[in-house]
Amino acid sequence: MATAAFNLALINPSTFILPKSPNPTKLRVCTLRCSSATTNAVPGLSERPWKTSDARLVLEDGSIWRAKSFGATGTQVGEVVFNTSLTGYQEILTDPSYAGQFVLMTNPHIGNTGVNFDDEESRQCFLGGLVIRSISISTSNWRCAETLGDYLAERNIMGIYDVDTRAITRRLRQDGSLVGVLSTEESKTDEELLEMSRSWDIVGVDLISGVSCKEPYEWVDKTNSEWEFNYSGRDGEAFHVVAYDFGIKHNILRRLASHGCKITVVPSTWPASEILKRKPDGVLFSNGPGDPSAVPYAVETVKEILGKVPVFGICMGHQLLGQALGGKTFKMKFGHHGGNHPVHNLRSGHVEISAQNHNYAVDPASLPEGVEVTHVNLNDGSCAGLAYPAQNIMSLQYHPEASPGPRDSDYAFGEFIKLMKKVKVNA
Ligand SMILES: NC(=O)CC[C@H](N)C(=O)O
Structure with a gap:
């Protein structure tokens, strides 16, 4: 029995x-x-050699x-x-x-x-x-x-x-x-x-402050030659990008450097006024951990920068942009984490297989008029990308830098370069 x-x-x-x-x-x-795993076996010393x-x-x-x-x-x-x-x-x-x-x-x-x-x-x-x-x-x-x-x-x-x-x-x-x-x-x-x-909860906790850098620094490393399969964006012009470090992945910085950008990384609490004084060509709002609603100071910073300089938001950066534009974010049931998420690029009509890591998403219905949903996650229809052309804003909920994952969405860095170039030419 x-x-x-x-x-x-x-x-x-x-x-x-x-x-x-x-x-x-x-x-x-x-x-x-x-x-029968034997990784920690100590023959003769244990009753069981596993x-x-x-x-x-x-x-x-x-x-x-x-x-x-x-x-x-x-x-x-x-x-x-x-x-x-x-x-x-x-x-x-x-x-x-x-x-x-x-x-x-x-x-x-x-x-x-x-x-x-x-x-x-x-x-x-x-x-x-x-x-x-x-x-x-x-x-x-x-x-x-x-x-x-x-x-x-x-x-x-x-x-x-x-x-x-x-x-x-x-x-x-x-x-x-x-x-x-x-x-x-x-x-x-x-x-x-x-x-x-x-008795523990991850919702409502500012996790960004624990991972962000403490002082600004310059980034120069590029990705290696195996990444040179795409539009390089290099035309002799070095755009200056300030990257807010909410928990930034190095490959975002490497990809921007490979496109010829001069990059300054700043802590999550760095004042917008300091950034604008430097007159960058673009600002990147990075990925980062936790609940976007738990970092209202970051949303305020994003708000102060929007409309003044081209911006690109990735993952947490995209969520903060969504909130700064007046939209709402919500916690998903179990989120998206992996290297095999199909995303529909509504502008090109292409399907990209993407790298993803997020538990929160922007509710597109909460966004003001003029904000365009550019990408949709094909697994659940959630918002995977936004653009607000009137203010030179673009953002992705997933990871164009891959690392790890497919490189289908790498073109997004080239689009950010084009956005900065357009604004500079017309200035
Ligand atoms: N990769 C990220 O930036 C994650 C964003 C946010 N922490 C989320 O889980 O949705």
């Missing part, structure tokens, strides 16, 4: 799914697995997922989001827009290429943690500098593996984003971790 119940549980994970219950004493564990589960992911709905840890140890709270990218885990780990979130990779096998010196998208990892199905037991790549586990441990980022990522993804798709707690601390009870997850 007991054996039958055990087998049933293994083949049907939903057996272990617990209803969201205010009574934490009813907690049970979602997965029960043995594995690593057994030593971590828990406790979700706010009351479900508990037993897992194995890699990277840092400890206890961490965050919002769980799933990312459908097949490659590019290092760029994802260093995308500052994941601050406050645990990234669950739907691709089951992660870590096989290790990490390298070139693919960093920011100065550190800001995400809460990494959740994967299987960590590669060997690392092989010509650029590999170290293993994923060592990299995360050095940066104090928790990772877990041997967890049913497919079941968690299905739950997030069904119920929406969930807050969770990752812990390797046996001393903490399930109830304590559940309480922690339920």
Whole structure:
């Protein structure tokens, strides 16, 4: 009888799914697995020559997922989001827009290429943690500098593996984003971790101030030659772009530099008046973590700049532009995170496969007349791009810089160059 119940549980994970219950004493564990993974095996020193589960992911709905840890140890709270990218885990780990979130990779096998010196998208990892199905037991790549586990441990980022990522993804798709707690601390009870997850919220929190640079700096690095497949925009003229760092990804800066721009990066709180004094040819509002409604100071800055100089907003920058134009943003059910999101460019008629990472979106119905929706996400019809030609504004909800992901939308940087050029010529 007991054996039958055990087998049933293994083949049907939903057996272990617990209803969201205010009574934490009813907690049970979602997965029960043995594995022959040998990553941490210490022959002769352990009764079992394989690593057994030593971590828990406790979700706010009351479900508990037993897992194995890699990277840092400890206890961490965050919002769980799933990312459908097949490659590019290092760029994802260093995308500052994941601050406050645990990234669950739907691709089951992660870590096989290790990490390298070139693919960093920011100065550190800001995400809460990494959740994967299987960590590669060997690392092989010509650029590999170290293993994923060592990299995360050095940066104090928790990772877990041997967890049913497919079941968690299905739950997030069904119920929406969930807050969770990752812990390797046996001393903490399930109830304590559940309480922690339920008393934490990502909505309404200014996460930008924790990731933005503290002082302005100049950026000069370009993307390498494999990116030179598109309109280069270089015509001997170096446009000066000021980039607001709300959590900016380096490839945005590299792409602008490759188009010949002279770039000054400024902190998120830098006054608009200081920017306008420098008379830039354009201003870029970058991607960044969290809720756009939690940073009214940034919306005010955007408002002060609009109409005075051409602007380009990317992701968080697009959301802040939407609000500055009088529109509203809202939290999506589980957002878009991955490198395979189809977007319809309404101006060209083309479909772009895009890189995306956002949980909030602009409500197009809330925007004033004259603002044009230029791009639509084909998965759910949400607004993926805006333009307000009267004020030389363009923005995208997704990532034309890719990194990781397809480069279909790279033309957007060329369009920004054209916008700056048009305004300069007519000045
Ligand atoms: N990549 C981003 O800029 C993310 C924007 C915002 N934090 C969101 O989740 O919607």
